[in-house]
Structure formats: C-alpha cells, structure tokens
Amino acid sequence: MSTGRKKVIALSGGVGGAKLAHGLSKILPADDLLVVVNVGDDFEHMGLHVSPDIDTNMYTLSGFANPETGWGRVGESWNFIEVAKELGAEDWFSLGDKDLAIHVTRTHRLKQNHTLSDITNDLCRKVGIECRIVPVTDDPVRTIVTTDQGELAFQHYFVRERCNPAVTSIAFKGAEQARLHPIVEAWCESDELAGIIVCPSNPYLSVDPLLAIPGFRSMLSEISVPIVAVSPIVGGKAIKGPAAKMMAELDLEVSAVTVADHYKDFLSGIVIDNLDSPLSQEIEKLGMAVKVTDTIMKSDEGRAQLAKQTVDFLMSLSASDARNS
Amino acid sequence: MSTGRKKVIALSGGVGGAKLAHGLSKILPADDLLVVVNVGDDFEHMGLHVSPDIDTNMYTLSGFANPETGWGRVGESWNFIEVAKELGAEDWFSLGDKDLAIHVTRTHRLKQNHTLSDITNDLCRKVGIECRIVPVTDDPVRTIVTTDQGELAFQHYFVRERCNPAVTSIAFKGAEQARLHPIVEAWCESDELAGIIVCPSNPYLSVDPLLAIPGFRSMLSEISVPIVAVSPIVGGKAIKGPAAKMMAELDLEVSAVTVADHYKDFLSGIVIDNLDSPLSQEIEKLGMAVKVTDTIMKSDEGRAQLAKQTVDFLMSLSASDARNS
Numbered sequence: 001m002s003t004g005r006k007k008v009i010a011l012s013g014g015v016g017g018a019k020l021a022h023g024l025s026k027i028l029p030a031d032d033l034l035v036v037v038n039v040g041d042d043f044e045h046m047g048l049h050v051s052p053d054i055d056t057n058m059y060t061l062s063g064f065a066n067p068e069t070g071w072g073r074v075g076e077s078w079n080f081i082e083v084a085k086e087l088g089a090e091d092w093f094s095l096g097d098k099d100l101a102i103h104v105t106r107t108h109r110l111k112q113n114h115t116l117s118d119i120t121n122d123l124c125r126k127v128g129i130e131c132r133i134v135p136v137t138d139d140p141v142r143t144i145v146t147t148d149q150g151e152l153a154f155q156h157y158f159v160r161e162r163c164n165p166a167v168t169s170i171a172f173k174g175a176e177q178a179r180l181h182p183i184v185e186a187w188c189e190s191d192e193l194a195g196i197i198v199c200p201s202n203p204y205l206s207v208d209p210l211l212a213i214p215g216f217r218s219m220l221s222e223i224s225v226p227i228v229a230v231s232p233i234v235g236g237k238a239i240k241g242p243a244a245k246m247m248a249e250l251d252l253e254v255s256a257v258t259v260a261d262h263y264k265d266f267l268s269g270i271v272i273d274n275l276d277s278p279l280s281q282e283i284e285k286l287g288m289a290v291k292v293t294d295t296i297m298k299s300d301e302g303r304a305q306l307a308k309q310t311v312d313f314l315m316s317l318s319a320s321d322a323r324n325s
Numbered sequence: 326m327s328t329g330r331k332k333v334i335a336l337s338g339g340v341g342g343a344k345l346a347h348g349l350s351k352i353l354p355a356d357d358l359l360v361v362v363n364v365g366d367d368f369e370h371m372g373l374h375v376s377p378d379i380d381t382n383m384y385t386l387s388g389f390a391n392p393e394t395g396w397g398r399v400g401e402s403w404n405f406i407e408v409a410k411e412l413g414a415e416d417w418f419s420l421g422d423k424d425l426a427i428h429v430t431r432t433h434r435l436k437q438n439h440t441l442s443d444i445t446n447d448l449c450r451k452v453g454i455e456c457r458i459v460p461v462t463d464d465p466v467r468t469i470v471t472t473d474q475g476e477l478a479f480q481h482y483f484v485r486e487r488c489n490p491a492v493t494s495i496a497f498k499g500a501e502q503a504r505l506h507p508i509v510e511a512w513c514e515s516d517e518l519a520g521i522i523v524c525p526s527n528p529y530l531s532v533d534p535l536l537a538i539p540g541f542r543s544m545l546s547e548i549s550v551p552i553v554a555v556s557p558i559v560g561g562k563a564i565k566g567p568a569a570k571m572m573a574e575l576d577l578e579v580s581a582v583t584v585a586d587h588y589k590d591f592l593s594g595i596v597i598d599n600l601d602s603p604l605s606q607e608i609e610k611l612g613m614a615v616k617v618t619d620t621i622m623k624s625d626e627g628r629a630q631l632a633k634q635t636v637d638f639l640m641s642l643s644a645s646d647a648r649n650s
Contacts (some may be wrong), residue, residue, distance in 0.1 A: 047433030077404045083426035087451045097422040101408035104429075108372030126412045 005194040005225065007032045008311060009187050011136075013206020014041070014053045015070045015240050016232050017199030018060035019297045021133075023307030024197070025061050026300070030130035034187050035061075038201070039116070039135045040143035040172055040209030043155045045093050046084065048103040049110055052155075053206065054120055054135060055102060062127040070240060073098050092160040117181055132183070136210045139178035143209055144171045154205070163242035166249045170204055175212035180219075188219055195268075195314040196220065198229035200295065202243040203262045204250070217266065226268035226317035230295060230310055231256040235275040239296065257282050264288065268317045271295060271310050289317055330519040330550065331357050333636060334512050336461075338363045338531020339378045340395045340565050341557050342524030343385035344622045346458075348632030349522070350386050351625070355455035359512050360386075363526070364441070364460045365468035365497055365534030368480045370418050371409065373428040374435055377480075378531065379445055379460060380427060387452040395565060398423045417485040442506055457508070461535045464503035468534055469496045479530070488567035491574045495529055500537035505544075513544055520593075520639040521545065523554035525620065527568040528587045529575070542591065551593035551642035555620055555635055556581040560600040564621065582607050589613065593642045596620060596635050614642055 008028060012021045012035055021035045038053045052071065059065035059073055066074045076096035085091045095103065102123060109119045115138040124133050143154035147165030157165060187193055201207055211217040220227060236254045238244040244254045252258050256272045260283045263270075269289035272279060273296065280290045291313040297303045333353060337346045337360055346360045366377045377396065384390035384398055391399045401421035410416050420428065427448060434444045440463040449458050468479040472490030482490060512518055526532055536542040545552060561579050563569040569579045577583050581597045585608045588595075594614035597604060598621065605615045616638040622628045 046429050047436055048429065077402055077422065079402045079422035080405065080425050080429075083423045084430060087426055087430050087448060089426070089430065097402065097404035097425075098408045100405050100422075100425065101412055101414070104371050104373065104405075105409060105412050105414065111372055123412060 004192055007034070007187060007190060007192045008194055008314070009034045009036060009184070009196045010199055011036050011196065011201075011207060011210055012053070012057055012199040013038045013201030014056045015060075017053075017201035017206060018057040018065070019303050020197070020199040020230060020307055020310070021057055022060045022300070023297065023303030023305070024311070025129070025131050026304040027307050027311065028131070030132075033131040034183065035131060035133045036136050036181075036184050036210065037133060038206045038209050039137065040141050040205070041154050041158070042140070042142065043153060045095065045103075045155075046089055047107070048095070048100075049107045050093075050095075050103055050155075051106065051116070051120075051135070054116075054133065055099070057133050058102075058120070058124055058127060058129065061129045061131070061133070062124075064127065072096050093155065117183070134181050134183050136184065136216070137178040137181055137213055140174045141178050141209055141212070142173040143205060144173050145169075145205075146171070158205075158242070163245060167246045168249070170208065172209045172212040175209065176214060178213050180213045180216050184216075185219075188223060193225050195225045195317070196223070196227040197310055197314060198227065198263060198267075200230040200232035200239065202232060202238070202241055202246075203259055204243070204246055205241075207263075220266035223266070226314055227263075227266050228269040228271060228289075228291075228310060228314045228317065229259065229263050229267055230271040230306070231259045231273065231276070233259050233276075234273040234295060255279065257286075260286050260288060269313060271306075271313060289313075329517055332359070332512060332515060332517045333357060333519055333639070334359045334361060334509070334521045335524055336361050336521065336526075336532060336535050337378070337382055337524040338526030339366070339381045340385075342378075342526035342531060343382045343390070344628050345522070345524040345555060345632055345635070346382055347385045347625070348622065348628030348630070349636070350454070350456050351629040352632050352636065353456070355457075358456040359508065360456065360458045361461050361506075361509050361535065362458060363531045363534050364462065365466050365530070366479050366483070367465070367467065368478060370420065370428075370480075371414055372432070373420070373425075374432045375418075375420075375428055375480075376431065376441070376445075376460070379441075379458065380424070382458050383427075383445070383449055383452060383454065386454045386456070386458070387449075389452065397421050418480065442508070459506050459508050461509065461541070462503040462506055462538055465499045466503050466534055466537070467498040468530060469498050470530075471496070483530075483567070488570060492567075492571045493574070495533065497534045497537040500534065501539060503538050505538045505541050509541075510544075513548060518550050520550045520642070521548070521552040522635055522639060523552065523588060523592075525555040525557035525564065527557060527563070527566055527571075528584055529568070529571055530566075532588075545591035548591070551639055552588075552591050553594040553596060553614075553616075553635060553639045553642065554584065554588050554592055555596040555631070556584045556598065556601070558584050558601075559598040559620060580604065582611075585611050585613060594638055596631075596638060614638075 145157040470482040
C-alpha cells in the first residue's frame with residue numbers, strides 16, 4: 001500500500017452502518033472519510049421530504065441520535081405530531097418536533113432546487129460533523145418491497161407494517177436513471193483512496209440500493225483498492241432490523257456466509273463476529289480474506305474499536321490479492 | 326326586517342376581529358354565522374404556507390388562542406424553531422411546535438391542489454368550530470406595505486420590522502385577479518341574510534384587503550341589508566396593533582370618525598366606544614347610525630356582550646334608512 005493512500009469510503013444504511021461510520025469518524029481525519037448513504041428509504045410524509053438513513057448517520061455522527069429508538073433525536077418532544085394526528089394526519093410515522101426542523105429545512109431547500117447532497121452537507125456542518133456525508137445520488141431512488149401483501153413503498157413496509165409482510169422481492173425505483181454522486185466517483189478514482197468499507201447494514205435494503213446505481217457495482221468490482229464488509233448477520237441473527245427475517249423469506253441461509261456471497265464480486269475481505277468464527281473457512285472459499293472479531297458495537301468505544309480493526313484489516317489487504325474474480 | 330333574515334356575515338382580520346367573531350359564534354346558531362377572513366397577511370415561511378388571520382380566528386373561536394401573545398396557541402412549545410435556528414433558519418418569525426401542525430397540514434394539502442377554503446373548513450371542523458370560517462378568496466392576495474424603508478411584504482413590516490417603518494401606502498398584490506369566495510357571494514345574495522358586521526380590525530391592513538377583491542366593495546354598497554362596523558379606534562388609540570401609528574403616518578386623524586368615513590359608502594351604522602361618545606354627532610353627519618357602548622372585550626363574556634349589542638344594533642337598522650348614498 002502506498003503511503004499516499006489514506007482515504008476511506010464507507011457505504012452505509014441506517015443504524016448499524018451509522019454506528020460504524022461514527023467509529024470511523026472517530027479514528028480517521030475528517031478529510032479522509034466519505035460516508036456514502038442510501039436514499040432508497042427516502043419518502044414524502046405530510047409533504048415533507050424525509051431521508052431516514054441520511055438523518056440516522058447525521059444524528060449518530062453528531063451525537064444527537066436517540067440510542068433507545070434507533071431513529072430520531074435524543075431528548076425529543078412530540079407536540080407537533082400529536083396535534084397533526086388530531087387534525088387527521090396519518091399516525092404510523094412519528095416526526096419529533098426537533099427532528100422536524102431537519103425535514104422542513106430540507107424540503108424547503110429541495111423546492112428551491114438545491115441538491116440533496118448540498119443540503120446534507122450544509123446540515124452536517126451546522127450540527128458539527130466534519131467528515132463528508134453524501135447521498136449516493138442526488139436523483140430519486142425509492143425502494144419498493146414486493147410482499148405477500150403486494151408492493152409496498154419502503155417506509156410502508158418498514159414502519160407502517162413493521163416488516164410483517166413476507167418479502168418476495170425488492171426493487172429500486174428510479175435507480176436506473178440515477179447518477180452516482182460525482183464526489184463518490186471522484187473518491188473512487190482518487191489515488192489517495194486506501195479502500196472501501198461496506199458497513200454492517202442490511203445488504204438487501206440498505207446496500208443493494210447503493211449498488212443499483214448504474215456503473216457503481218462494476219466500478220467496485222474493478223477498483224484497484226481493497227473493499228471489505230462488516231457482516232450485519234451475527235450468529236444467524238440480524239443485530240437490528242428485518243435482515244434475518246427477509247433472508248429466510250427469500251430462501252437464503254441466515255448467515256455471514258450469505259452476506260459474503262452477496263458481495264463476493266467486489267469484496268477483498270469480510271469482518272465477521274467471534275460467534276461466527278467457524279464460518280471462516282467457508283467464506284475464504286468464496287475468495288476473500290476473513291477477519292474475526294467482536295462486531296457488536298455496544299458503546300462509542302466499541303464503534304471506534306471495530307472501526308480501527310476494520311481499517312487495519314482493509315489496509316492489510318490489496319484488491320488483487322484476495323478478490324474473487 | 327323579515328323574520329326569515331337571521332344570517333350574519335362577519336368580516337374579520339386578526340386579533341380584534343377574531344374576538345368579536347368569537348363573541349358572535351357564542352350568540353348565533355352556527356349555521357347563521359359566516360366569518361370572512363383576510364388573507365393579505367398570508368406568506369410562505371420556510372416553505373410553509375402561513376395564514377395568520379385564518380389561524381387567529383380558528384384558534385380564537387376554538388379556544389386554543391394564546392391570550393398573552395395575541396398570536397399562536399396556548400401551551401405552545403418551541404423545540405422545532407430552536408433547532409431550525411441552529412440550522413440557519415431566519416429567526417424573526419416563530420413557529421410553535423403545535424402551531425406547525427396547522428402549517429404543515431395546510432401546505433401539504435395546498436400542494437395537492439386543495440383550496441385554502443376547503444382546508445380551512447376541514448381544520449375548523451377538526452378543532453371543533455361549528456360556524457363557517459372562510460378566506461375571502463382562494464386566490465393569492467398579498468399585502469405590500471410601502472414605507473420609508475421601501476416596499477415590505479406584510480409580515481416583514483409587521484413582525485420582522487415590528488411596524489417601525491413609516492407607512493406611505495398599502496397595496497394588495499393579486500387582489501385584482503382574485504375572485505370573491507363563492508360562499509361569500511351566495512350569503513350576500515341570500516334572502517336569509519340579516520346583515521354584515523365589519524369587526525374591529527385594522528381598516529387599512531385587515532379590512533381593505535377584503536374590500537379590494539373586485540366587486541366586493543360595490544356589492545356591499547348596494548346590498549339590501551344593513552352593514553355595521555365596530556370601530557377598532559377607541560379614544561384616539563388602537564386597541565392593538567399599528568392602526569393608530571399608521572393612520573398618523575398617512576395623515577389621517579386617529580379617530581373613530583376616520584374609521585366611519587373610511588367605510589361610509591357601505592355602512593348603515595357604527596359601534597363606537599363610550600370614550601368616543603362625543604364623536605357621535607360628527608359620525609351621524611356622515612350618514613350612518615351610531616351605537617355607543619363598551620367595545621373593549623376583556624373576557625369571553627365581554628366578547629359575547631359586544632357581539633349581542635352589535636347584532637341587536639344591526640337588526641334595528643335597515644340598509645336604506647341610514648346608508649349614505
């Protein structure tokens with residue numbers, strides 16, 4: 001690895017991804033980290049543009065995240081939504097009073113034709129985040145979940161129906177017309193890039209919508225730097241969210257092996273939990289290196305520790321050495 | 326007066342007008358009262374459509390009004406605006422967390438091409454208001470105040486600049502293209518209409534934008550039922566707001582006589598305060614009847630009492646008897 005290569009791209013969805021991104025932001029200089037975030041969960045609620053994964057990353061990296069809910073802000077109040085419900089608003093999606101400031105500001109600026117990425121950048125600066133968080137694209141991509149109850153917009157599946165419907169397939173509406181954000185392209189092409197980390201987010205709901213942007217997945221599989229993932233599946237379960245349930249519904253083995261296999265066209269290595277250490281050999285057969293460690297981030301220190309180990313692992317690899325091709 | 330005539334139209338601006346409208350709603354059957362409200366104060370803030378006078382009437386008639394501020398809701402919280410300011414929002418206009426539910430709901434429905442009047446009606450029903458509150462028009466009318474500091478949008482003059490600039494003239498942008506709301510037209514033409522009350526609102530900022538809707542003022546001057554106003558000027562002062570200051574700047578005598586004169590083409594009578602009883606003869610010379618009473622509405626009972634006296638006065642008159650023509 002050349003000493004000039006020190007920048008890291010993190011691909012992130014919501015909670016789990018944001019925790020590792022937070023850890024990365026603690027151990028890397030701000031200029032050396034780019035957090036690329038899913039926008040497939042974005043939707044309009046009460047006429048407001050809501051970007052759940054961007055907000056989760058923004059709140060997590062700035063320390064405003066609510067650790068109990070996994071979404072929204074800590075110390076939130078709910079006066080707006082209580083009155084809105086009295087006025088007839090749909091009651092399945094809660095918007096906190098403080099959280100609302102983000103949605104109103106973003107919606108207002110989008111209407112003025114500012115880009116989602118510029119708005120995100122400005123909001124991040126305002127809340128004191130120094131590294132760059134960027135939506136994977138400024139174009140609209142919307143995750144549609146086909147279930148035994150029909151097609152559901154992502155938030156309808158995820159929040160309104162609480163992931164109860166059985167998933168048969170997932171699509172990313174608008175992805176085909178979307179353009180990878182130029183800053184992501186530029187970082188991927190930079191000779192300062194050391195590697196890419198796929199955060200422990202849901203591969204099907206949070207990372208696939210990133211990979212669905214035309215050219216991005218093939219760019220990753222051809223890139224000259226290593227790419228490592230951190231498995232969100234530990235001991236046959238998802239740390240959080242519906243990944244395990246969905247995998248079973250999609251007839252996939254609920255295992256870190258399945259995650260490794262899902263990304264095998266571009267992964268140089270994968271970080272799996274101590275619990276899954278017996279899976280190492282099977283994963284290595286897929287053509288990638290394996291790092292076994294404690295992947296459950298129980299504290300800010302745990303996030304930084306996993307980030308450090310993941311970056312060290314990344315730096316120890318080269319793209320050509322380990323990648324399956 | 327025929328016994329079939331029992332309906333009353335009230336023309337209202339903000340605080341003072343809403344207080345009398347509230348009193349009227351206490352003494353008249355809901356089906357017999359139509360409150361026609363100014364929309365010249367409406368504006369967009371942070372991308373949200375705010376209708377201050379509609380909201381003041383809605384909050385006042387439903388009992389949610391904040392009696393201390395004269396705007397917004399009682400028991401309000403301010404978490405949204407605090408965060409919004411941290412994120413860079415303009416800080417001169419405060420939106421409370423509960424109040425925001427109205428603005429977000431209204432803005433969302435306007436974007437879906439619902440009319441302001443339908444939205445207002447639905448919101449009123451939700452907060453338990455039984456009489457009809459209707460914007461004078463569903464078309465955009467915006468009050469522009471020309472001052473010694475240049476042209477100012479109404480809320481910039483009223484809230485941001487706290488009415489400090491000296492007013493030289495007032496215009497109502499969009500009024501020429503606006504259509505009187507059909508329900509106002511229908512009530513004016515109804516043979517059940519007993520009369521019209523001009524509430525004690527600022528004649529220049531709150532009532533003139535109603536009268537600026539094409540055809541409305543001439544309709545009032547030709548209508549076959551009496552019209553009475555309640556003077557917002559008492560003892561040479563405005564009960565609330567910048568009316569007196571503006572009148573002085575416009576070289577008008579700050580007096581109930583000036584108010585009567587301003588409306589003399591359509592008024593059959595005017596209600597003035599006991600303090601102004603010496604002005605009765607001068608006003609009568611303008612060709613209208615005068616009712617002298619306590620017009621300061623210090624309590625809910627005071628509102629109902631003034632409403633009762635105004636309606637009794639209205640019912641005692643006929644259009645042709647007293648109107649100057």
